[in-house]
Amino acid sequence: MKLTIIAGARPNFMKIAPVIAAITQKQREGYAISYRLVHTGQHYDKNMSQSFFEQLGIPEPDVNLESGGGTQAEQTANIMVRFEKELMAHPCDLLLVVGDVTSTLACAIVAKKLQVKVAHVEAGIRSGDITMPEEVNRLVTDAITDYFFTTSVIANTHLQKEGKTSDQIVFVGNTMIDTLLQQRSRFTPxxxxxxxxxxxxxxxxxxxxxxxxxxxxxxxxxxxxxxxxxxxxxxxxxxxxxxxxxxxxxxxxxxxxxxxxxxxxxxxxxxxxxxxxxxxxxxxxxxxxxxxxxxxxxxxxxxxxxxxxxxxxxxxxxxxxxxxxxxxxxxxxEGGWKKGGIPALWDGKTAERITQKIIELFEVKKQPAVAYE
Incomplete structure (x- = not known):
């Protein structure tokens, strides 16, 4: 089973790091699943992108589309044109997009036009403010997505109201929190x-x-x-x-x-x-x-x-x-700020749930062990 993962802007990197780690673990367990990491280049400042790959232990992308700069329309168009060539040259069974940046929207559209199924991590979140570019990205991406991995029951409700079916929606938690909990001991001043x-x-x-x-x-x-x-x-x-x-x-x-x-x-x-x-x-x-x-x-x-x-x-x-x-x-x-609590499933195991669900959806099998004389 071949998976293409999209990263384009700073928040994406925090969200894909634990997913890549979970896939790598499944590969060690013998599952026939592989991924290709595509960096769209939406953000290319070293402190805004490259340092995240280094600090979070993410492998170097298989390709960087170098699509940064320009207006919203120019950037969207650049990503779509370059990603279409990339996806045609390297077909996959599933495209995994995360968050709500321009890269998420652009790559989802390209994949659907090429008849590739799309899974959206952090699907269903809504601000209700259509003046935000991110809200447009969320609405359009979720309109064409096949599988929705959500961070909260509230997100599930939004998707249900938009006509998505229960078998498409999977409440998994928050991959950003996976990264936070995994890296917390490494925080440095x-x-x-x-x-x-x-x-x-x-x-x-x-x-x-x-x-x-x-x-x-x-x-x-x-x-x-x-x-x-x-x-x-x-x-x-x-x-x-x-x-x-x-x-x-x-x-x-x-x-x-x-x-x-x-x-x-x-x-x-x-x-x-x-x-x-x-x-x-x-x-x-x-x-x-x-x-x-x-x-x-x-x-x-x-x-x-x-x-x-x-x-x-x-x-x-x-x-x-x-x-x-x-x-x-x-x-x-004056000490009157609320103490707060942690939302359900924000427990550091979200990426494991996502990867397991993908394996189930695509019926990914373990490869038979090779016997050596």
Whole structure:
């Protein structure tokens, strides 16, 4: 059984690493399953992509389509054209896509047009905000997917409402948490830990990249100033996404407690998150990691595609109005933040469940042992 796995952007790498490990284990057990790893090149900055392969022990991709850059349409088109050639040259039985990035959408479309079945890891999550490119990617990908591997019962419900059948939907848990739990003992402090003299639970981590927060310079300035005004003299570490860096250059914001750093590797970033007083973000994936690590998380968005991080976990939606930060920060410092819990099946065994289901669906057999004289 031949599987093609797609990775294109930073979050993908965290999600495919445990799946590759689980497939490798099945190969050791004698199952006739193989994979081809395709990197679309959607993100090609070393800190945003290559370091993840190195740190998470992912094998070098079999091919890099080098499709980064350009507008949404240009990037989608580039990936589709290049991946079509790749898939025709290397046919497979199943395409595995993860998450909600452009690569996920583009490669799923190509596969279906070539009559290849598609499995979507992290299927069924919905924000309800169609203005987000990721929401378009989710809806279109799930409209043509054959098998849906979900992170929550809420995602199952979304898919059922969209007409998917119970035999297509498999609640498996969260592969990002597999990676988190596998790598947690290897977390390592980044240089800023020492240069800024950071101490556990005595600083904030902030990430911002969504248009609603960073595209308007006046709003971005107000947002950062509000964070600094309410962080009670604690340092704020801000690993800056390339998109946000361009905006920060224009507003030239500076504060003695605000530490702007380049994007960090997975092990370094999560060291900061695990030891932070709290995280302020507009990312979706980070809210999952803070939930499992029990770190308070403030999400500067009006909607989330990961409601379980709010219902069960440590995350809270504050919206995009900077004024919402002051009362949230006050509650945090007064010890009123919720403790949270861990959602069902976020136990580090998701990739094993995915791989086992693929083996069952495609009736993959163990190869007979070879006897040697």
């Amino acid at each position: 980044p240089p800023i830990w020492h240069t800024a003299g950071l101490q556990p639970q005595a600083y904030f981590v902030m990430t911002l990249h969504r248009p609603a927060n960073v595209d308007q310079e006046a709003n971005l300035t107000l947002l950062i100033n509000e964070i600094m005004s309410n962080s009670r003299e604690l340092p704020v570490v801000f690993p800056v996404h390339p998109r946000t860096a361009k905006k920060l250059e224009k507003i030239a914001i500076a504060h003695p407690r605000l530490h702007l750093v380049e994007p960090l590797g997975y092990l370094e970033f999560n060291y900061l998150v695990e030891n932070a007083k709290a995280v302020i973000t507009d990312s979706g994936g980070i809210t999952e990691e803070t939930t499992v690590m029990g770190v308070p998380c403030m999400t500067l968005r009006d909607t989330t595609e990961r409601p379980e991080t709010c219902i069960t976990g440590t995350n809270e939606l504050l919206g995009t109005d900077p004024a919402a930060l002051a009362p949230a920060m006050k509650r945090l410092f």
